[in-house]
Amino acid sequence: MPIFRVRLKDPSGEARIAAVSADSQDEANAIVEEQEAGHVAFVLDDVAVQDFEKKLKEGTLSGRDKARLFSHRQSKSYKVESVKGADS
Amino acid sequence: MAITVAFYGLTMEKIAEQVGNDVNYLTGTVKLSLHTSTYVPNRDTDAFFAAATNELAAGTGYTALGETLTAKTITYDTVSDQVRWDAADVTWLFTASKTWQRGVMWIDTAGAAAVDPLYGLLDWDVSQTVSTTYTLQWDAAGILFIDTT
DSSP states (O other), X not given: OOEEXXXXXXXXXXXXXXXXXXXXXXXXXXXXXXXXXXXXXXXXXXXXXHHHHHHHHHTOOOHHHHHHHHHHHOOSXXXXXXXXXXXX | OOOEEEEOHHHHXXXXXXXXXXXXXXXXXXXXXXXXXXXXXXXXXXXXXGGOOOBOOSBTTBOTTOEEOOSOEEEEETTTTEEEEEOOOEEEEOSSOEEEEEEEEEEEOSSOGGGSBEEEEEEEEEEEEESSEEEEOOOTTOSEEEEOO
């Protein structure tokens, strides 16, 4: 199955660069857009947010919880900037 | 219910060393099999699928060797400085009681189990018993990740 490289960006300048295993460019696009929807939908409860924020400042937040916290903070999908075949 | 997910160490070493194509997550056939608590994994020494014992018996909704992962991605996320492995959620349509505690992500090379690399280990902490449809919904953070900081 081909690999596509998809670059997504949000207005703040942050980006996601994804390598996607898909049959077509359209399918690669759909896969990353579904993942973006998952980030937007993901919500932590207030207790977890406070705990994670505190640990982030202290430098003790686990990598997985760091990812969860950033997903929680994300309110809009990153927009697809480009989709390229892996060899292009 | 918390599920702990971690790389098998020897495969991660191969990935870091870029040794061989048999550990390529995106191009390989990656499967997820379910195992009872009798499989006691050792991520430091278990390297190939032959080491992952006590897989669930085939039938009543479970296919031997597990389900193939689809919609696989590896993404670098600049805000968290993490590289994340992800895939579509996995669903089993069980029609009778099934009990497992561990999941094994591995790469099916179409060769012998003794050469099929183990990739990631899922641990449900306690045994799960399900007799209907079960969907494994991956974390928003993906299946596996590396923090680059």
